[in-house]
Structure formats: C-alpha cells, structure tokens
Amino acid sequence: MHEDFEACYRAILSRDARFDGMFFTAVTSTGIYCRPVCPAQTPKRANVRFYATAAAAEAAGFRACLRCRPHLAPASIRAAAGDRVADRALRLIASGAADGTGGVAVVARRLEVSERHLHRVLCEAVGAGPLTLARMRRLQTARTLIEQTAIPITDIAFSAGYSSIRQFNSEVRSGTGRPPTELRRRRSAVHDGEGAIVLRLGVRPPFDGASLLAFHGMRAVGGVERCTATTLTRSLSLSHGAAIVELEPQPTQLLVRLWLDDVRDLGTAVDRCRRLFDVDADPEAIAAVLGADPLLAPLVAVRPGLRVPGGADAEEIAIRAVLGQQVSVRRATALAARLTEDFGTRLARPRRGVDRLFPSASALAAADLAAVGLTTERAATLRLLAGALAAGDLDLEGGADGAEVRAALLSIRGIGAWTAAYIAMRGLRDPDAFPAGDLALRRGFASAGGTAGDLSTRADRWRPWRAYATLHLWAQPPTPPRTTETQP
Numbered sequence: 363m364h365e366d367f368e369a370c371y372r373a374i375l376s377r378d379a380r381f382d383g384m385f386f387t388a389v390t391s392t393g394i395y396c397r398p399v400c401p402a403q404t405p406k407r408a409n410v411r412f413y414a415t416a417a418a419a420e421a422a423g424f425r426a427c428l429r430c431r432p433h434l435a436p437a438s439i440r441a442a443a444g445d446r447v448a449d450r451a452l453r454l455i456a457s458g459a460a461d462g463t464g465g466v467a468v469v470a471r472r473l474e475v476s477e478r479h480l481h482r483v484l485c486e487a488v489g490a491g492p493l494t495l496a497r498m499r500r501l502q503t504a505r506t507l508i509e510q511t512a513i514p515i516t517d518i519a520f521s522a523g524y525s526s527i528r529q530f531n532s533e534v535r536s537g538t539g540r541p542p543t544e545l546r547r548r549r550s551a552v553h554d555g556e557g558a559i560v561l562r563l564g565v566r567p568p569f570d571g572a573s574l575l576a577f578h579g580m581r582a583v584g585g586v587e588r589c590t591a592t593t594l595t596r597s598l599s600l601s602h603g604a605a606i607v608e609l610e611p612q613p614t615q616l617l618v619r620l621w622l623d624d625v626r627d628l629g630t631a632v633d634r635c636r637r638l639f640d641v642d643a644d645p646e647a648i649a650a651v652l653g654a655d656p657l658l659a660p661l662v663a664v665r666p667g668l669r670v671p672g673g674a675d676a677e678e679i680a681i682r683a684v685l686g687q688q689v690s691v692r693r694a695t696a697l698a699a700r701l702t703e704d705f706g707t708r709l710a711r712p713r714r715g716v717d718r719l720f721p722s723a724s725a726l727a728a729a730d731l732a733a734v735g736l737t738t739e740r741a742a743t744l745r746l747l748a749g750a751l752a753a754g755d756l757d758l759e760g761g762a763d764g765a766e767v768r769a770a771l772l773s774i775r776g777i778g779a780w781t782a783a784y785i786a787m788r789g790l791r792d793p794d795a796f797p798a799g800d801l802a803l804r805r806g807f808a809s810a811g812g813t814a815g816d817l818s819t820r821a822d823r824w825r826p827w828r829a830y831a832t833l834h835l836w837a838q839p840p841t842p843p844r845t846t847e848t849q850p
Contacts (some may be wrong), residue, residue, distance in 0.1 A: 366413040371407060372470060374398050374602070379614045380646060384562045386413050388424040393539075395419035397564070400430035405609045418489025420498055425537050426505075427547075433502035435564045437642040446765075447473055448487035451480060452495070456633055458516045458601075458642075460496035461523035478740040500524060501537045503629045508534075508545045510559050515542050516748040558608070561632065563641050568667030571611020573837075574639050577671040581682075582689055583698045585706065585718035595714040598634055598674055599707075599722065601629035606713045607635055616641055637791060640669035648827045652834070655823050659811050661834040668837075671827045672788055676758035678720045679789035680771075683781050684744050685736075700759055701726070720841050723751035743776025750774065758785075764792050785830045796821055796828035807836030 364370060364385040373381040380511050381398040384848045388395040388411040391423045395416065396402065413419040413669040426432045433615035454460070454469045462468070481491040488495070506521035507513055513521070519530035534542045587596040598605040603623025618635050622628060622840035630849060631820060636642060645667045653662045664666075673679035686694035686702075698720075721729075726748035732742035750756035756770050771782040780797045787795035797803060798818055824831040 364414045367410075367412065370412045371410065374410075375404055377401070379564070381564050382566055384566075384644070386416050386419045386432060386435075387411075387567075388413060388416075388419045388422065391462075393424055393425040394427050396427040397430040397433065397435045399564070400427055402427070404431055413489060413744050415490070417495050417498055420537075421490035421494045423585055425539055428538060428540075429550060431505075434500075434562060435519055436566055437636075438730060445483060445487050447475060447480070447483045450493065451484055452488070453759075455492060455495045455499060458523060460492060461500065463525070466492040466496065471515065475712050497533060497537075499629060501533055504530065504542070504561070505538065505545065506561065506628060506632075507625055508542055510561065511625070515546065518625070518841075520543070521628075522687075523626075534755075558621050558683040559628070561618045561620070563616040563618060563632070563636065565611075565615055565639075565641055566645060567614050568593045568645055569611060569613060570667040570669060571616075571639070572664060573665065573833075574611060574669055575673050578638070581695050581711070583695060583720065585699070585702055585703055586716065588715045588777060594638070595715050595716050596674060597709060597719050598631055599719045600624075600630055602626045603718055604707075604709055605631050606709070606711075606716050607631060607738065608714060609635055609639060612641060618757075621708075621711070628633070630802050633672045636673055637672035640672055643669050643793075643830075651827050651829055652824055657807075657818070657820065658834060659822070661810060661838065665834065665837065667716070668833050670787060670791075670793070670833055672791055675720070676785070676789035677723050680747060680751070680758060681723070681726065683746065683784045683789075684747055684777065685742065686742065687776075687781060688745075697735060697813055704734060705729050723749045724747040727752045739776060742773065745773050747777065758789060787832065791831065794826040794828050796832060800832075803832055803835050806838035812821075 365839070366780060369775065369811040370385055370387070374387050377399045378397055381396070385398065386395045387398065387400070387405070387407045390404065390411065391409045395413065405843055409434050411422070416435070418479045451469055454472060459469050459472065460466050465479055466480065469481045473524060474769065484495065485491055500523045504524070505520055507518045507521060508515070516527060519527050522530070524533070526638050531541060532598050534545070535595070540544060546753065575591070575594060577591060578594050578751045587594065593608050593610045595606065596607040598607060605623060605627060606621045608619040616639050618632070618634065620628070620631055622631060649662050649666065682694065685697045701721050702718055705725045706718040709719065710718050727745060731744055732738065736744065747756070749772070756767070758767060768782045768786060771785060772779070780799050783795050783797040786792040787797070798821065808814070812820065821828055821831065
C-alpha cells in the first residue's frame with residue numbers, strides 16, 4: 363500500500379485505525395516518521411514519504427515520533443513476504459539474539475547463512491538490514507523503560523541490550539532527537555499504582571476481544587491463568603525470570619500490564635502478549651479472502667475481527683496439544699492443571715490469583731507422567747516430545763522454520779497431522795495452518811452448509827488464512843462436542 367501515495371495520504375487525513383501499522387509516514391521537513399493515526403498536524407504533500415515498515419523509515423534516516431510511538435503499532439504478519447529466512451531472522455532479532463558481543467553474526471550462524479546474504483534478504487523483505495532492526499529493538503525497549511518506569515537510566519541501558527552507556531546515549535539521541543534524561547522528564551505515566559508497566563498496543567479494528575477472552579477462559583489452567591469477562595492474566599517464563607501479564611482488549615488497542623522479575627525481558631514479554639491476542643492480524647485482508655466464499659461470508663459478517671488465539675509459549679502449546687488428543691476441552695484443561703500442580707514452579711511474587719509457571723519441557727522429560735492420569739501411550743508421547751524440546755532437537759522458538767517443525771513433530775510417535783497443525787496454528791502463529799481432520803471443524807463445516815468430502819478442496823479458497831477460517835467454523839455450532847480431538 364505504501365506505493366499508492368494518494369491512498370496513503372487519504373488514510374493519514376482520516377487517521378483511520380484500520381491502516382495502523384500498514385505503512386509509516388515520514389516527513390522530510392522534520393526528519394520524523396509517524397503512524398497513520400498520529401494526532402499531529404497532517405504534513406504537506408510535498409514533505410511526505412511513505413514506507414512499508416518502521417525499519418525502512420529508520421534505514422532512510424528518519425527517527426520515531428514521540429507522540430504516536432511507532433513501536434506500539436500493530437505489526438504486519440506478512441511483513442517478510444513469506445521469505446523463510448527473513449521470517450526466522452525477524453523472530454530471532456525480536457527475541458534479542460542480535461544483542462550482545464556476537465551481534466548479527468549470531469543470527470546468521472543460527473540460520474546457517476552468511477551475514478551478507480542475511481542483510482540482502484532482510485533489505486528485500488522489510489527495507490532494512492539486521493543491524494538497523496537490532497538497533498530499533500534496543501531503542502524501543504529503552505524508550506518503553508524510560509517513559510513507563512522509574513528504573514535508573516544506567517540500569518535501563520544494560521537492560522535494553524546496550525553494551526555501554528556511551529552506545530546507549532548515542533543511539534537514544536540519534537533515534538529520538540533527545541537525550542535519555544529529557545525523555546524521562548517527558549514521560550506521561552510511570553506505573554498504575556501496583557508496580558506494573560502499562561502499555562497500549564495498537565490493534566486494527568474490528569477486534570473481537572470478547573471471543574479471545576472466551577476461548578482462553580475455557581482453557582484457563584488454575585494457578586497459571588485467570589480469565590474474567592474483561593481481562594486475561596497469566597504467568598510467563600522468560601529468559602531472565604518470570605513475569606505476570608494482564609491483558610485487557612479494547613476496540614482499538616490491547617491494554618497490557620506487566621510485572622517483570624527482570625526488565626531485560628520486557629521486549630520478549632510484549633511479543634508474547636501480541637501472540638496471545640493476535641494483535642498483528644489484518645482483519646480487512648482476512649475478511650476479503652474468507653468473505654469471498656459464500657459459505658464463510660455469513661460467518662465473517664457475524665463475527666468481524668475474529669482472531670486466532672495464540673499461545674504465550676510455543677512449547678506450552680505443544681504440550682497442551684498432546685494432552686488434548688481425543689479428549690474434551692475440560693478434560694485437557696484438567697490434565698494441564700494436574701501437570702502444573704505437580705511439576706510447575708511457584709512464583710515468588712504472585713498476583714491476581716496467578717502463582718505458578720506452566721511446567722517446563724525439561725521438568726516433564728524426567729517426570730512420572732502416569733501419576734497425572736495419562737494413558738500409557740499418551741504419557742510416552744508427551745515424554746518423547748518433552749525430551750526433544752529439552753534436548754534442543756525440536757526448536758519451536760527463536761526462528762524455527764514451520765515446515766521443518768511440522769516434519770519434526772510428525773516424526774514423534776503419537777503425534778499426527780491434527781496435533782502438528784494445531785501447534786502450528788496457535789504456537790507458531792501460522793495463519794494458514796489447517797487441522798483438516800478435526801471433528802469439530804468438519805461438523806462446523808457441515809453446519810455452515812458444506813457437503814461431506816468437500817472441505818479440503820474448498821479450503822484451498824481460504825489460503826493464506828485457513829487458520830482464521832478454522833476459528834469461524836469452530837464457532838458452528840457454538841457448543842463444541844464433548845469427546846473430540848479438538849482445541850486443547
């Protein structure tokens with residue numbers, strides 16, 4: 363869209379939230395780039411340039427606006443145009459892999475490509491190289507901590523991933539036009555009175571937050587998650603400690619409260635929140651494809667803005683998917699609760715009724731799973747999965763390739779196509795994942811007017827958004843069957 367000047371200019375005139383994150387507006391007279399919803403005065407046409415990503419605007423020499431905060435805009439899940447290396451590199455950089463002494467070389471080595479090739483691929487995909495992307499990540503984390511917390515500036519520098527105070531001061535001044543101390547004076551809010559960092563992540567409307575809360579609420583594991591009519595609260599296991607997050611969906615934003623053991627985990631925690639509520643989805647693009655099918659069109663019209671409920675941790679989703687094979691949602695949730703009670707870690711600072719972490723793969727690999735109530739075969743499958751995750755033979759995070767992950771999952775005895783597709787849909791955030799053999803999916807298809815044997819053929823029309831079609835069909839009928847291999 364950024365190549366259509368007139369369409370972009372009309373969008374910034376209207377400040378339409380549907381275009382938030384779809385492109386960024388750079389102003390040559392000020393050297394600043396903004397989101398389409400920025401409340402600042404609309405610049406003259408002659409002074410405007412449009413870029414597909416914030417990274418491209420940064421690479422062109424523009425700095426982020428201090429009013430609209432581009433780092434809080436919804437991202438595009440199609441930003442890398444489907445390039446496998448670029449997609450994996452973006453996930454690695456977002457996780458902080460390029461920070462530290464190794465820098466970009468660490469990312470290139472994990473992807474088994476040269477740094478030169480990595481730079482070329484990312485420039486073609488998002489308009490900026492890995493160094494620019496890593497610098498943006500550090501700056502975004504630093505800005506959030508400066509503006510939203512009372513943490514000392516020196517501590518923020520190293521928490522955000524900078525190797526020295528000098529580098530921190532230089533990059534903050536270059537990226538914002540102001541030194542860190544001045545940004546601290548301009549902050550609008552620190553905490554909410556309970557010690558939480560409060561963020562507002564932009565979401566493209568329509569946004570069906572109620573359906574997300576209902577989905578997560580049906581599967582909430584006691585001690586790990588707590589869901590109310592308006593919020594989801596849950597624990598996270600992160601690199602430097604634990605965190606508790608509270609998510610409150612609103613029409614055009616996701617209100618996030620975070621309690622972190624270590625502020626170095628802020629960027630990762632925010633990314634997990636984005637996953638949980640599918641913040642970066644483009645509902646108009648999805649509706650354009652699914653709504654073109656007469657069978658799905660009524661469902662899309664009834665539930666505009668339906669999102670795919672993500673997982674806070676891909677490994678957790680994989681474990682819970684195995685627990686949910688051929689049992690009801692209630693039974694799968696009960697098994698997950700027993701696992702958590704027996705093998706989960708207690709939090710030092712519980713909040714909002716959340717006091718445990720979901721058990722890690724390493725803890726389950728050595729556990730007596732039969733005592734939890736699993737069948738012998740299910741326990742064996744879970745032990746194989748946990749062992750592969752703990753040993754690093756199966757990588758579900760940090761740039762894992764979707765096709766390779768599915769192949770690795772299918773190689774584990776007891777994991778079939780349904781389980782692999784479910785993990786890809788919720789854990790790997792694959793918008794085209796499709797559990798074709800799911801009984802509830804087939805029943806929903808029939809309820810919507812589909813004929814037997816036509817599902818797989820018809821689903822080709824729904825690419826690349828078959829995961830969203832799955833959510834619409836799961837809602838037909840509203841009450842899922844009691845005993846089916848579906849939706850753990």
